[in-house]
Amino acid sequence: MIRTSHRPLAMAALALGLLTLTACGTEKAGAGPGQSSPTTPASPTALSTSxxxxxxxxxxxxxxxxxxxxxxxxTAGTTGPEKPEPLPTDPEAAKFAENHAFKQQARLTPEARCRGEAHAQRIQKALTGPGTTPPANEAALTAALTKLGYGPDNGTVQRVGNALGFSYSVPGIGPCVTGYLGTPTSIEAHGPYVEGGCTEPRGGH
Structure with a gap:
């Protein structure tokens, strides 16, 4: 008597079952019918709310x-940004301006300028005002800025030559405030650099 083996059929069925389970396992959570994928861009309404x-x-x-x-x-929307300055006509000066274009800063709206300057003055008064002792090192400056509401997640503190310096993004609204506690002290508000962030990028072309 010749017996017919069912082993190949069983193996094929098992492989098909595993393939089906694998395919199910690769489906992204939340990507089913009627649900948006996690990579779906936020709507303008959501961004405005944020x-x-x-x-x-x-x-x-x-x-x-x-x-x-x-x-x-x-009145923040009634005053547009200033027109960018044209490149110099001198070839060498034009090349220099082109090579340093990465240091350009985004322009601030009047409201952002007001808030940034208010924060700059607030920081300067707290760090160097009458009756205060300026921070002596990076750790002391970081602690002083954190106490004022500008935590380490919003910027950096560094020593530039003999002076302490910092570059921070104001929490929640974005203007940058950069300062140097030298002689004299200089703290100013500005827009983020075109390459991103509040710290002046290094290098060039």
């Missing part, structure tokens, strides 16, 4: 800055 929440958090943490720039907010 920006409003960040602004509200900033105003709650820094009520003096919010009050100072409240009037500026109403």
């Amino acid at each position: 920006a409003a929440a960040a602004r509200a958090a900033h105003d709650k943490a820094f009520p003096d800055v919010a009050a100072r720039c409240k009037a500026t907010k109403a």
Whole structure:
């Protein structure tokens, strides 16, 4: 008697079952019918809501800055940014300007300028005002800025020559504040660099 073996059929069925399970396991969570994929870009409404929440958090943490720039907010959209300066006509000067274009900063709206300058003055008064002792090292400067509401996650502290320096993004609203505690002290507000961040990029072409 010749017996027919069912082993190949069983193995084929097992392989098909494993393939089906594997395919199911690769489906992304939340990507089913009627559900958006995790990589779906946020809608303009969601971004606007997030920006409003960040602004509200900033105003709650820094009520003096919010009050100072409240009037500026109403006219923030009426004044456009200044026109970029044309490249020099001299070939060498034009090449120099082109090679240093990466150091350009984004322009601030009137509201952002007001808030940035208010933060710069707030920091300068706290660090170098009458009756204060300026921080002596990087750790002391970091601690002083953190106490003022500018945590390490928002910027960097470094020593530039004999002076302490810092570059921070104001929490929630974004203008940069960069300072050097030298003689004299210089603390100013500015837009982020075109390559990103508040710290001046190094290098060039």
